[in-house]
Amino acid sequence: MNTLPHVVIVGAGFGGMEAARRLARAPIRITLIDRRNYHLFQPLLYQVAIAGLAPAQIAYPVRPIFRRQKNLTFVMGEVTGVDFEKRYVKMDGSFLAYDHLILAVGGRTNFFGLQSIEQHALQLKNIESAVEARNHLLEMFELAAREPDAEKRGALLTFVVVGGGPTGVETAGALSELIRLVLAKDYPRMNLTDVRVLLLEAGDHLMGNYPDGLRKATFDLLHRKHVDIQFNTAVAEYDGQAVTFKDGTLLPARTLIWTAGVKAAELTDRLGVELAGLGRVRVESTLQVAGHPEAFIVGDAAYVENGGGQPLPMLATVAVQQARTAAENVRSALKGRAPQPFHYRDPGLLATIGRNAAVARLGGLSFSGFIAWMIWVALHIYRLIGFRNRLVVLINWAWDYFFYDSQVRLITKE
Amino acid sequence: MNTLPHVVIVGAGFGGMEAARRLARAPIRITLIDRRNYHLFQPLLYQVAIAGLAPAQIAYPVRPIFRRQKNLTFVMGEVTGVDFEKRYVKMDGSFLAYDHLILAVGGRTNFFGLQSIEQHALQLKNIESAVEARNHLLEMFELAAREPDAEKRGALLTFVVVGGGPTGVETAGALSELIRLVLAKDYPRMNLTDVRVLLLEAGDHLMGNYPDGLRKATFDLLHRKHVDIQFNTAVAEYDGQAVTFKDGTLLPARTLIWTAGVKAAELTDRLGVELAGLGRVRVESTLQVAGHPEAFIVGDAAYVENGGGQPLPMLATVAVQQARTAAENVRSALKGRAPQPFHYRDPGLLATIGRNAAVARLGGLSFSGFIAWMIWVALHIYRLIGFRNRLVVLINWAWDYFFYDSQVRLITKE
Numbered sequence: 001m002n003t004l005p006h007v008v009i010v011g012a013g014f015g016g017m018e019a020a021r022r023l024a025r026a027p028i029r030i031t032l033i034d035r036r037n038y039h040l041f042q043p044l045l046y047q048v049a050i051a052g053l054a055p056a057q058i059a060y061p062v063r064p065i066f067r068r069q070k071n072l073t074f075v076m077g078e079v080t081g082v083d084f085e086k087r088y089v090k091m092d093g094s095f096l097a098y099d100h101l102i103l104a105v106g107g108r109t110n111f112f113g114l115q116s117i118e119q120h121a122l123q124l125k126n127i128e129s130a131v132e133a134r135n136h137l138l139e140m141f142e143l144a145a146r147e148p149d150a151e152k153r154g155a156l157l158t159f160v161v162v163g164g165g166p167t168g169v170e171t172a173g174a175l176s177e178l179i180r181l182v183l184a185k186d187y188p189r190m191n192l193t194d195v196r197v198l199l200l201e202a203g204d205h206l207m208g209n210y211p212d213g214l215r216k217a218t219f220d221l222l223h224r225k226h227v228d229i230q231f232n233t234a235v236a237e238y239d240g241q242a243v244t245f246k247d248g249t250l251l252p253a254r255t256l257i258w259t260a261g262v263k264a265a266e267l268t269d270r271l272g273v274e275l276a277g278l279g280r281v282r283v284e285s286t287l288q289v290a291g292h293p294e295a296f297i298v299g300d301a302a303y304v305e306n307g308g309g310q311p312l313p314m315l316a317t318v319a320v321q322q323a324r325t326a327a328e329n330v331r332s333a334l335k336g337r338a339p340q341p342f343h344y345r346d347p348g349l350l351a352t353i354g355r356n357a358a359v360a361r362l363g364g365l366s367f368s369g370f371i372a373w374m375i376w377v378a379l380h381i382y383r384l385i386g387f388r389n390r391l392v393v394l395i396n397w398a399w400d401y402f403f404y405d406s407q408v409r410l411i412t413k414e
Numbered sequence: 415m416n417t418l419p420h421v422v423i424v425g426a427g428f429g430g431m432e433a434a435r436r437l438a439r440a441p442i443r444i445t446l447i448d449r450r451n452y453h454l455f456q457p458l459l460y461q462v463a464i465a466g467l468a469p470a471q472i473a474y475p476v477r478p479i480f481r482r483q484k485n486l487t488f489v490m491g492e493v494t495g496v497d498f499e500k501r502y503v504k505m506d507g508s509f510l511a512y513d514h515l516i517l518a519v520g521g522r523t524n525f526f527g528l529q530s531i532e533q534h535a536l537q538l539k540n541i542e543s544a545v546e547a548r549n550h551l552l553e554m555f556e557l558a559a560r561e562p563d564a565e566k567r568g569a570l571l572t573f574v575v576v577g578g579g580p581t582g583v584e585t586a587g588a589l590s591e592l593i594r595l596v597l598a599k600d601y602p603r604m605n606l607t608d609v610r611v612l613l614l615e616a617g618d619h620l621m622g623n624y625p626d627g628l629r630k631a632t633f634d635l636l637h638r639k640h641v642d643i644q645f646n647t648a649v650a651e652y653d654g655q656a657v658t659f660k661d662g663t664l665l666p667a668r669t670l671i672w673t674a675g676v677k678a679a680e681l682t683d684r685l686g687v688e689l690a691g692l693g694r695v696r697v698e699s700t701l702q703v704a705g706h707p708e709a710f711i712v713g714d715a716a717y718v719e720n721g722g723g724q725p726l727p728m729l730a731t732v733a734v735q736q737a738r739t740a741a742e743n744v745r746s747a748l749k750g751r752a753p754q755p756f757h758y759r760d761p762g763l764l765a766t767i768g769r770n771a772a773v774a775r776l777g778g779l780s781f782s783g784f785i786a787w788m789i790w791v792a793l794h795i796y797r798l799i800g801f802r803n804r805l806v807v808l809i810n811w812a813w814d815y816f817f818y819d820s821q822v823r824l825i826t827k828e
Contacts, residue, residue, distance in 0.1 A: 037556060037825045054470040061823040063600035073603075076556040076825070094560075127826055142451060142490040146508075186477035189487075388813050392806060399802050409475040411451045411490070412541055 004029045004071075007330060008089055008098040010079045010267075012039045012062050015104030015299035015319035020072055022327035026334065030072040031096060033089070036126075037061055037076045041384060043316065045124045046171045049133035049257070050178045051408045052400065057393050059127055060386065079105070081270050084292040100294045100330050103281075104323060105268070107300030107314055110261030110278065120240040121258040124167065131412065133257060137175070138411045140254055144194075145187055155252035157195045160243055162235055163260030164201030165208060166351040169218055171257060172199040173354035176225045181355075181404045197226065198253075200233045202260070207359070209313060210349055214359040217368035221357040235260075262314050264301040276303035277311065285341035287326045293339070296329065298322035306344060317347055352376045355401070418443045418485075421744060422503055422512040424493050424681075426453045426476050429518030429713035429733035434486055436741035440748065444486040445510060447503070450540075451475055451490045455798060457730065459538045460585045463547035463671070464592045465822045466814065471807050473541055474800065493519075495684050498706040514708045514744050517695075518737060519682070521714030521728055524675030524692065534654040535672040538581065545826065547671060551589070552825045554668055558608075559601055569666035571609045574657055576649055577674030578615030579622060580765040583632055585671060586613040586641045587768035594640065595769075595818045611640065612667075614647045616674070621773070623727060624763055628773040631782035635771040649674075676728050678715040690717035691725065699755035701740050707753070710743065712736035720758060731761055766790045769815070 005028045009016050012034035020032050038059040047053040066072045081090040088097045109125050111118040122133040137159070144156040159179075161172040176197040184192055199206075199222065206222075206229070207215050222229060235256075237244035243251045264279035273289060276282045280303035281289070287302065289295040299319035304312050312318050322342055329339035348362035350372070358372035367375070377397065384390050400406050419442045423430050426448035434446050452473040461467040480486045495504040502511040523539050525532040536547040551573070558570040573593075575586040590611040598606055613620075613636065620636075620643070621629050636643060649670075651658035657665045678693035687703060690696045694717035695703070701716065703709040713733035718726050726732045736756055743753035762776035764786070772786035781789070791811065798804050814820055 036827075037552065037823070054468050055826065056468040056470075056822045056824060059824050061600075064819070064823070067599055067602075075560060077560065127824075131826075138451060146489060146491065185481055186475075188481075388809070392809065395802070395806065395809075405478070408470045409451070409478075410470060410473050410541075412469065412545075413450075 005099040005334060006031065006097065007100040007102070008033065008096055009102045009104065010034075010089065011104035011106055011299070012036070012074075013042070013104060013106045013299065013319065014316045015106070015323040016102070017062075017065075018320045018323035019102045019104060019298065019327045020066065020069070022324055023330065024069050024071065026071070026331055028071060028100075028330075028334070030069075031075055031098075032062065032066070032072055033075050033077055033079055033091070033096075034062065035076070035078045037063070037074075039065070040126065043383075044380065045126075045130045046167065046174060048127065048130040048408075049122075049124055049137070049171065050174045051134050051138065051406050051410075052174065052178070053393065053396065054408045055127045055131060057389060057396070058384075060389070079267060081267075082295075084271075084273075084289060084295055087294065098294075100333065101296065102323070102326050102330070103267070103295070103297045103301060104299045104319065105265040105301050106319075107262040108265050109258065110263040111258065112261060114236070116237045116239055117235065117256070117258060120238045121162075121256045123258050124171065134408070135411045135413075136255060137178075138409055141183055141187060141190075142411070145190060151252070154194060155241070156254050158198070158251070158253040159196065159255045159257070160198045160200060160251070160253045161257045161259060162200045163258065164199060164203070164206040164229075164231075165259065167259040168199055168201075168257075169206060169222060170352055171259060172197055172227045173222055173225050173352070173357070176227050177354045178406060180226065182406045182409075185404070186409070196228055198228045198230060198251075200230050200235060202232070202234045204231045207351070210351075210359065211361060211366060214349075214361060214366050214368060217366075218351075218353060218359050221353045221359070221368070225354050225357070262300065268301050278303075278314075280311070286329055286339040287322055287342050288329070288339065294333070296326040298326050304342060304344075312344055318344060321345065350376055350379065419513040419748060420445065420511065421514040421516070422447065422510060423516045423518065424448075424503065425518035425520055425713070426450070426488075427456070427518060427520045427713065427733065428730045429520070429737040430516070431476075431479075432734045432737035433516045433518060433712065433741045434480065434483070436738055437744065438483050438485065440485070440745055442485060442514075442744075442748070444483075445489055445512075446476065446480070446486055447489050447491055447493055447505070447510075448476065449490070449492045451477070451488075453479065454541065457797075458794065459540075459544045460581065460588060462541065462544040462822075463536075463538055463551070463585065464588045465548050465552065465820050465824075466588065466592070467807065467810065468822045469541045469545060471803060471810070472798075474803070493681060495681075496709075498685075498687075498703060498709055501708065512708075514747065515710065516737070516740050516744070517681070517709070517711045517715060518713045518733065519679040519715050520733075521676040522679050523672065524677040525672065526675060528650070530651045530653055531649065531670070531672060534652045535576075535670045537672050538585065548822070549825045549827075550669060551592075552823055555597055555601060555604075556825070559604060565666070568608060569655070570668050572612070572665070572667040573610065573669045573671070574612045574614060574665070574667045575671045575673060576614045577672065578613060578617070578620040578643075578645075579673065581673040582613055582615075582671075583620060583636060584766055585673060586611055587636055587639050587766070587771070590639045590641050591768045592820060596820045596823070599818070600823070610642055612642045612644060612665075614644050614649060616646070616648045618645045621765070624765075624773065625775060625780060628763075628775060628780050628782060631780075632765075632767060632773050635767045635773070635782070639768050639771075676714065682715050692717075692728075694725070700743055700753040701736055701756050702743070702753065708747070710740040712740050718756060718758075726758055732758060735759065764790055764793065 041058040234246040325342040352358040360372040455472040648660040739756040766772040774786040
């Protein structure tokens, strides 16, 4: 019988991977569980959707990453519940007992109960949905090329992105450029003035947590890339053919990409613990589950407030820092020491808008335009896992940049 | 009204692409039609199935390839029939009239009427089926890692490839190496002696059209890579759990990859013309359809005999040479000259068996082993389309070769 303490980590996203790494030398046995056999580099998922990168370039099989970490076993499976009293996780058909648990199950798209949108919209939550979005976008062009009716062609070439946060901004900007710089060459006979890329925001500004100056810079940069930005615009329904707004007006559009909300993964509903907003679990300042000090929750699924009483945003940087604290607290527990509370250190903000354009706030300074964009490119290549991936992505991006090209304009079918 | 003659080419495989290129400077209007928006480099499809390459590395969007060819328009659509009398092709919902037609619709898997196999087997016919095969293979390992029952684990780790031609040989060899050299590192606790890779051939030798010496070399090379080769073995049924042989015996196996036959694409059944074996259309020696001199058929869908009265094999080299002749004959027709009969010039044979191993017959000489393998690698990188693809594939293969690694071990879901 194995006498090492057993630590179960659920989720191989940013939080789970960081926790697993930080516990590499701890005198424990780790089981890392995920529904997929790979870690997804989500910040670049929109690049798959706009045919800029292939899935393999942002998805990293987990096993090779931990090949040298002797205390870790990976299991591909779905965790369907947790018994905090008896200390085991339930998987499809089996149970796994733990001494310590770190839940890093992440988030999912929040459709705010709008069912028709959930059914007909495209989303960027995982590889499959991003590939579906890519296939759909390219197919709209192929159909438009054969469509003689001007109205139908207009709807085929109207692309709506909902949500004015960084994901919506990045997607709308990159999509507009894909169309104007790359697809324009593939469809020489098509009239590009027929194409509309709209970014709809329910509030009155883009990029909620960015300072005013950068919000304005974002608006200007997007505008220059021919994205039609509309504020105070709330979508009520979508049936795949036309968007219905809250005020009742209609916009014929065959494409709607929903990036307007994230909430915690489904598992949190089944844990039987107190949830705060967006399905996130209210945890102690130490990231422990109330009443169950051996269990921790980190990342999108955890509700933690900052100094000002505001919930921390659902970002990769938050998940990674929380995972470090949780891992440290597990180590402390093994040594009989008290856990430490989590303190978030904001590393800044960074979002790209397309070629040569990004906005960044780092070290208290705001940057926009080309310099911010260089920082974005360098940082994202650095954050990728593995030298070969960095090399291949660098080659792909350099090629696309200098040749106004894109490698992955494939329409694949199911 | 456009007075240039209209040439319609159906299919963007090897035949269709070559015909389109050869007619680049002809005073005509070309419409190239395919169900997909990309040209698939089929010889390397098995590499996608064994997680060696990503789909994007062997699939080339058609539009950019013909960007500079002013006389060509690409249309993505499915041709459902042809009216040779009235000279038009029927597409989903529309008709396209032609002055000349080149059908290069290719082939599909031949299951010889074995329905249970058609339903449960994996095949390598297009990107989707190759990705499905890859997901399935990797999933078998993930399930085996969690399977306590030795019998069930045995079935999960038994991989059957049916068909002893080049495709079956290449697939079985590469699969065995993926398992022994790469996956072995991902599953350190798994006992690899549980794994079986079988290659089943109904006849009594591998590689039908290769000379005796190379058949023997193939057998030896495969054997050294731990592939279990069985001759005179005919599969009768497959239900996803076990293989049933013609003699009634059973082999529990959760994976069966069928590479045992090719026949012409479905469209040939609907053309109302005389078919020869495997659904191929019997064409004149000039590749023209009998009674309809403006229509040509090339590639897998065409039945043409060589000097000895044997049908030409269904190979890319045959399709490409036939496409050249068909294109030349269209040009001749435009000038009022007589068409020329097709003569196949066999460039030789070349098939890989895995790392460091291939068999080749070129210029009347037989090669096997490392030299043949180098020739295979160089030729395949050369035949890829586009400098960037060649660079990326070269990097991937070099990395895999030196580090016993594979880039694309992703399990994606639908």
